[in-house]
Amino acid sequence: MASGMSNWKGKSVWSMADNFAQQALSFVIFAILAHWLTPHEFGLLAIAHLMVQFVRLTLLDAMAMPVVRGLDSSDMLFDWLFTLCTAVSLVLAAAMALSSPLLVRFFGTPELMPVLLGMSLVIVLYGLVRAHEARLLRQGNFRLLAIRSICSVCAGGAVALFMVYRGAGAMALVAQQLTTGIVALLIALVAEWRIWRPRWAWSNTLIRAHASEMGSVGTSALLNYANNSGDTALVSVLLGPYATGLYNLAKRVLSAAYLVIGASLGRVSVTLFVQQQTDPAALRRTYARMLAMTLLLLVPVYTIATALAEPMVVIVFGEQWRPSAPLFGWLSVAYLGQAAFALGQNLSFATGQSARVPKLALKQLLMAMVFALVLVRWNGVTGIAAGFAVGSVAGMVAMQLAIRRQLDMSLRSFVLTVLPAGVGAVLGVALVRILPLAGMQVTGWFSLVFAGTAGLLAYGVSTALVRLLVNR
Numbered sequence: 001m002a003s004g005m006s007n008w009k010g011k012s013v014w015s016m017a018d019n020f021a022q023q024a025l026s027f028v029i030f031a032i033l034a035h036w037l038t039p040h041e042f043g044l045l046a047i048a049h050l051m052v053q054f055v056r057l058t059l060l061d062a063m064a065m066p067v068v069r070g071l072d073s074s075d076m077l078f079d080w081l082f083t084l085c086t087a088v089s090l091v092l093a094a095a096m097a098l099s100s101p102l103l104v105r106f107f108g109t110p111e112l113m114p115v116l117l118g119m120s121l122v123i124v125l126y127g128l129v130r131a132h133e134a135r136l137l138r139q140g141n142f143r144l145l146a147i148r149s150i151c152s153v154c155a156g157g158a159v160a161l162f163m164v165y166r167g168a169g170a171m172a173l174v175a176q177q178l179t180t181g182i183v184a185l186l187i188a189l190v191a192e193w194r195i196w197r198p199r200w201a202w203s204n205t206l207i208r209a210h211a212s213e214m215g216s217v218g219t220s221a222l223l224n225y226a227n228n229s230g231d232t233a234l235v236s237v238l239l240g241p242y243a244t245g246l247y248n249l250a251k252r253v254l255s256a257a258y259l260v261i262g263a264s265l266g267r268v269s270v271t272l273f274v275q276q277q278t279d280p281a282a283l284r285r286t287y288a289r290m291l292a293m294t295l296l297l298l299v300p301v302y303t304i305a306t307a308l309a310e311p312m313v314v315i316v317f318g319e320q321w322r323p324s325a326p327l328f329g330w331l332s333v334a335y336l337g338q339a340a341f342a343l344g345q346n347l348s349f350a351t352g353q354s355a356r357v358p359k360l361a362l363k364q365l366l367m368a369m370v371f372a373l374v375l376v377r378w379n380g381v382t383g384i385a386a387g388f389a390v391g392s393v394a395g396m397v398a399m400q401l402a403i404r405r406q407l408d409m410s411l412r413s414f415v416l417t418v419l420p421a422g423v424g425a426v427l428g429v430a431l432v433r434i435l436p437l438a439g440m441q442v443t444g445w446f447s448l449v450f451a452g453t454a455g456l457l458a459y460g461v462s463t464a465l466v467r468l469l470v471n472r
């Protein structure tokens with residue numbers, strides 16, 4: 001038992017290291033590159049990346065997940081998965097390359113052509129490595145996955161920095177993606193070469209056997225992709241690469257907290273909800289605690305980032321990114337709404353109420369799109385951010401109402417759950433806003449860190465006092 005617990009802890013540590021490599025290291029490299037590249041150049045990559053992520057998240061992952069979750073783990077099954085993912089990725093990469101002239105004409109930016117062609121090769125790399133990733137995940141080899149992430153991210157970053165220094169512009173970002181993909185593929189190949197070498201093995205029988213589950217996973221992934229990336233797609237179509245670059249920076253900064261904190265708590269919440277699903281009172285308490293913890297950890301990050309958005313953007317990324325500062329507040333609201341919605345989604349799946357999830361997600365997406373299309377006329381890119389924030393809050397409210405009915409959770413209990421984070425946010429922002437009035441202007445790294453720390457301390461003290469009063 002002790003050995004099993006130790007093994008589980010070791011895997012958890014490597015899993016967190018993998019997440020750290022993908023978020024923290026990538027963020028540092030992104031911040032350095034942002035000083036040398038323009039929002040327009042980042043926007044070109046963001047447009048191409050939308051297509052790459054669509055293929056990866058809605059198609060390749062949908063093919064791989066039934067194999068990862070299934071009982072069969074034979075080499076033949078992974079050979080088939082390798083064949084299927086490779087074939088699909090080649091077809092879609094060719095489609096992306098062939099459609100690039102039309103996209104260049106639509107956006108009116110000739111420099112988009114080499115970016116699209118280069119990123120189409122990234123789709124092929126994702127297809128080639130997907131079976132290896134599924135095999136490593138099935139084996140629980142998080143150590144190798146973490147090492148692979150660290151090496152590939154560092155290699156990609158080094159190549160991008162060298163090419164930016166040589167004046168490659170947006171193609172430096174493409175080279176970063178290609179290098180990261182190539183190194184990740186090579187490490188996976190070398191690690192598994194002695195025990196498994198992929199072979200070409202097409203099977204219509206396996207396709208029919210897994211078609212239903214692949215369809216379900218793909219549909220769910222498509223909705224999640226639309227909710228997570230629909231705003232960026234709308235910005236790119238309506239406003240072009242420059243606005244997309246600004247929007248992508250704000251999302252890149254704020255999504256890091258959502259992915260690290262929200263995803264970590266999400267994995268824990270699924271286990272707890274499953275364990276307590278037969279005890280309504282315990283399930284109600286568990287949900288309230290997980291909601292409170294999610295807000296307590298995310299709210300200070302987003303409130304301080306919003307309060308210090310303009311000086312933070314200028315100091316960390318450079319003066320050319322200042323126009324992205326107004327987006328931070330709206331996108332912070334959107335991510336908080338998504339985090340609360342995701343928690344309710346996990347409870348719904350764990351307790352057999354999954355039917356409401358796609359319905360609420362679709363309504364949330366439609367409302368966000370409608371508001372974004374209306375507000376973009378008056379406020380441009382900020383209007384799109386505001387529209388998706390409104391949609392996210394609406395989805396969160398609808399999900400929380402459904403959870404309250406299911407758990408028979410009183411309004412008073414819900415208010416007391418979210419009250420500490422709400423009070424802490426108000427007082428934390430108030431302190432940050434007062435600092436300039438007291439003569440302290442945020443103009444450099446020291447003052448930025450001091451103001452952020454002061455805001456976090458005010459948040460921590462006020463939430464502790466509110467929780468103490470609430471629990472009396």
